[in-house]
Amino acid sequence: MSTLPDPSAVKVYTVNGAASGSSSSLPDWLTRKRAANDKGKKKRAIREQVEGTIELIQHFEFPEASNRVKTTRDGHHVIATGTYKPQIRVWDLDQLSLKFERHSDAENVDFIMLSDDWTKSIHLQNDRTIELHAQGGLHYKTRIPKFGRALAYHFPSCDALFSASGPEIFRLNLDQGRYLAPLVLGGSGQDEIAGVNCIDINPAHQLFAFGLDGNGVVELWDPRSRARVGRIRLPEEQLLPVGSMPRLPGVDEPPSLSITAISSRADGLSYAIGTSTGHTLLYDIRSIRPFATKDQGYGLPVKNVSWIEGGSRMAGDGLVLSADKKVIKIWDRHSPSTNFTSITPAADMNDVHHVPGSGLLLLANEGIQMTTLYIPQLGPAARWCSFLENITEEMEDQTARTAYQDYKFVDRKELTSLGLDHLVGTPALKPYMHGYFLSLQLYDTARVIANPYAYAEHRERMVQEKMEKMAETRIRAKKDQVGVKVNKALAEKVRREEEKERKKEERKRRRKATVAEGEDEDEMEVDEEEGEAEAEKPGKASLLTDPRFKALFENPEFEVDTENREYALLHPSSVAQRQNASGSGKKGGRTRTAVESEEEESDKVSSDGLGESDDESASEKSDKEKSDSEDSDDAGALWKDDIRARIAARDSGLRAQAKQRKQQYEQRQAARTPNVRLVPFTAQSGASSSSSFNDPNATFGQRRSGKAGSGSGSGSKPARDADDGAMEISFVPQQSGSLQDEKERRKGVETFGAGMEKFGEGYEGEPGESGLSESERKGRSKRRSGMRSGSKNTFRKL
Numbered sequence: 001m002s003t004l005p006d007p008s009a010v011k012v013y014t015v016n017g018a019a020s021g022s023s024s025s026l027p028d029w030l031t032r033k034r035a036a037n038d039k040g041k042k043k044r045a046i047r048e049q050v051e052g053t054i055e056l057i058q059h060f061e062f063p064e065a066s067n068r069v070k071t072t073r074d075g076h077h078v079i080a081t082g083t084y085k086p087q088i089r090v091w092d093l094d095q096l097s098l099k100f101e102r103h104s105d106a107e108n109v110d111f112i113m114l115s116d117d118w119t120k121s122i123h124l125q126n127d128r129t130i131e132l133h134a135q136g137g138l139h140y141k142t143r144i145p146k147f148g149r150a151l152a153y154h155f156p157s158c159d160a161l162f163s164a165s166g167p168e169i170f171r172l173n174l175d176q177g178r179y180l181a182p183l184v185l186g187g188s189g190q191d192e193i194a195g196v197n198c199i200d201i202n203p204a205h206q207l208f209a210f211g212l213d214g215n216g217v218v219e220l221w222d223p224r225s226r227a228r229v230g231r232i233r234l235p236e237e238q239l240l241p242v243g244s245m246p247r248l249p250g251v252d253e254p255p256s257l258s259i260t261a262i263s264s265r266a267d268g269l270s271y272a273i274g275t276s277t278g279h280t281l282l283y284d285i286r287s288i289r290p291f292a293t294k295d296q297g298y299g300l301p302v303k304n305v306s307w308i309e310g311g312s313r314m315a316g317d318g319l320v321l322s323a324d325k326k327v328i329k330i331w332d333r334h335s336p337s338t339n340f341t342s343i344t345p346a347a348d349m350n351d352v353h354h355v356p357g358s359g360l361l362l363l364a365n366e367g368i369q370m371t372t373l374y375i376p377q378l379g380p381a382a383r384w385c386s387f388l389e390n391i392t393e394e395m396e397d398q399t400a401r402t403a404y405q406d407y408k409f410v411d412r413k414e415l416t417s418l419g420l421d422h423l424v425g426t427p428a429l430k431p432y433m434h435g436y437f438l439s440l441q442l443y444d445t446a447r448v449i450a451n452p453y454a455y456a457e458h459r460e461r462m463v464q465e466k467m468e469k470m471a472e473t474r475i476r477a478k479k480d481q482v483g484v485k486v487n488k489a490l491a492e493k494v495r496r497e498e499e500k501e502r503k504k505e506e507r508k509r510r511r512k513a514t515v516a517e518g519e520d521e522d523e524m525e526v527d528e529e530e531g532e533a534e535a536e537k538p539g540k541a542s543l544l545t546d547p548r549f550k551a552l553f554e555n556p557e558f559e560v561d562t563e564n565r566e567y568a569l570l571h572p573s574s575v576a577q578r579q580n581a582s583g584s585g586k587k588g589g590r591t592r593t594a595v596e597s598e599e600e601e602s603d604k605v606s607s608d609g610l611g612e613s614d615d616e617s618a619s620e621k622s623d624k625e626k627s628d629s630e631d632s633d634d635a636g637a638l639w640k641d642d643i644r645a646r647i648a649a650r651d652s653g654l655r656a657q658a659k660q661r662k663q664q665y666e667q668r669q670a671a672r673t674p675n676v677r678l679v680p681f682t683a684q685s686g687a688s689s690s691s692s693f694n695d696p697n698a699t700f701g702q703r704r705s706g707k708a709g710s711g712s713g714s715g716s717k718p719a720r721d722a723d724d725g726a727m728e729i730s731f732v733p734q735q736s737g738s739l740q741d742e743k744e745r746r747k748g749v750e751t752f753g754a755g756m757e758k759f760g761e762g763y764e765g766e767p768g769e770s771g772l773s774e775s776e777r778k779g780r781s782k783r784r785s786g787m788r789s790g791s792k793n794t795f796r797k798l
């Protein structure tokens with residue numbers, strides 16, 4: 001019992017004629033093209049040319065159709081019959097070309113070769129004529145009483161057997177040159193026989209097998225006694241269709257089972273029988289029940305059955321070939337439910353011939369081109385075409401690469417937008433799946449008419465893509481994002497998750513190493529080696545490294561449309577964040593480059609209101625930046641920071657600085673004692689020397705108390721004094737020696753009134769006051785650095 005390969009792995013190459021449906025995924029309209037007639041010349045037959053295949057045998061064709069095809073026993077010639085006009089053609093396989101052709105008066109029904117080469121043959125015509133051909137041409141012509149259906153030749157007795165539309169088998173003895181008594185099938189008491197469809201002669205014991213029409217019976221005859229020795233009745237109840245349509249009495253004929261093909265195996269015991277219902281049954285003549293049954297699936301009569309012996313490679317011996325006009329099936333006799341391969345030719349078949357000992361099949365069909373198929377798994381190439389094994393693989397690659405280069409596929413919506421929907425149903429559109437194929441030239445013309453600016457838009461788009469590609473080559477790209485062209489946000493998210501997972505695994509390993517500190521050094525070394533080996537093991541497939549999702553980050557057609565409504569329903573938070581960012585994620589309608597991102601981050605650092613003192617050393621700045629970056633990496637994303645804690649720390653620092661500056665300002669104001677004297681507007685006369693009212697150094701309260709005392713004692717009243725104790729005074733600023741000294745001491749300070757000062761160059765500061773920094777005296781002269789700014793991701797969490 002042989003093991004069959006996977007049918008999908010069996011390669012079937014078309015080396016002549018139109019590509020078969022199972023050997024090529026290309027449609028028939030694409031693979032078959034007709035050569036146009038030359039103008040001004042005599043009209044000739046139009047030949048079909050096949051794309052992607054080779055023409056193994058030159059002119060392997062007929063003007064209209066072919067009926068039968070066979071090879072000679074010496075393997076050097078192919079003989080076929082066809083129409084129209086009815087003719088016989090012979091091809092020389094050593095030269096791979098046509099040798100000659102002969103015409104006949106009637107169409108050929110069947111023929112058989114009498115010699116090992118092409119020189120002698122016998123032909124059965126559909127007008128009851130029998131022709132014997134020799135090397136020079138037609139040798140003799142005779143007729144039989146009824147229309148013939150099949151013929152066979154018995155070499156030991158030189159009898160040519162002809163089956164016809166009756167129970168008789170006519171015998172023509174070529175040695176004696178006369179007809180012998182016919183063999184009458186059926187006998188007395190048997191059903192009437194409508195005809196005999198096929199004849200087979202077993203090569204082992206020369207037993208005749210006749211397939212009858214209408215009763216599903218195969219009769220076996222012994223040529224020595226010229227009598228029937230056995231019958232095989234097929235199970236009609238299993239082969240006829242169940243639940244068939246009701247028949248009208250006297251109008252519809254009851255369904256019948258007929259034998260349409262017979263082939264005997266060389267072992268002399270096995271027979272393959274094809275029926276009119278599309279079934280093939282395998283019998284051992286020692287049993288009345290079939291040991292295997294195969295259904296073709298179409299319900300059409302089986303035209304050919306044959307045993308494939310020898311030459312097979314992967315399949316082994318014992319394969320059976322069965323064919324109707326639609327499909328060829330090759331299967332193992334031990335497992336008929338599994339096909340070795342199934343072939344659907346481009347045209348209806350009339351005959352199939354397997355070249356013995358090879359993987360070649362010759363097909364006679366209803367097309368102009370006859371078909372030749374090569375199956376490497378079935379057997380090697382024949383001696384006359386041994387080069388096929390080297391070129392068939394190249395044929396397949398070339399066909400798939402160049403087949404659709406002149407066609408464009410469009411769906412119905414795009415077809416309507418181009419204004420070509422009126423071509424539906426015409427040869428200009430080739431239906432395929434959910435759309436149509438049309439000529440690429442027609443598509444370009446229609447697109448230009450529908451949108452005259454299509455070329456300009458395409459050119460602008462190509463220039464933009466080229467500029468972006470050039471910009472990316474000049475910019476420092478992240479190592480993890482080098483191969484990412486589209487969906488960069490998704491790639492960055494996946495990378496952060498993988499980094500977080502990696503750091504988590506690293507922390508676990510460190511924790512295990514800390515726990516194992518008490519172990520011996522040898523054990524620790526073993527654990528370290530195991531940890532390194534475990535770290536080097538490839539983890540589960542990543543979305544960025546999986547080749548199945550490579551197009552997700554490279555092909556623009558797979559770019560995630562964030563403006564789509566479905567995306568907004570699935571990711572509402574992302575849409576809200578994008579709206580709050582107000583377009584900060586893109587610049588100029590394209591993704592920001594690395595330099596633009598760095599500039600934006602630096603702008604955020606300089607405008608966040610936080611800064612470092614100028615006296616901070618460069619080492620401290622670098623350490624702080626390093627710690628910030630490490631915190632960011634550990635967090636995995638900015639939005640995971642505690643924003644409230646950062647804002648509270650920033651506000652507390654601002655309040656502390658403001659409080660410190662206020663204390664410094666109050667100390668400077670207290671150190672200033674301007675010598676300002678308040679004197680009365682007019683001098684007072686007659687005042688007591690002991691009264692403080694006229695004392696220029698007395699305060700306003702002392703003067704009021706002096707006024708009250710004077711009023712009560714002498715009853716005098718100061719001049720221009722109001723009833724409520726107010727009086728007119730004038731402010732006379734004076735510059736004393738102390739103020740001048742203070743001004744000299746506060747060199748580099750410019751005052752603008754009460755409490756407003758500007759510190760310039762040369763300012764030395766107050767006693768006990770530390771010198772102000774350059775930023776405090778003149779303001780900030782450069783960007784702050786080292787401070788972390790709140791990005792848009794952080795503020796979204798507020």
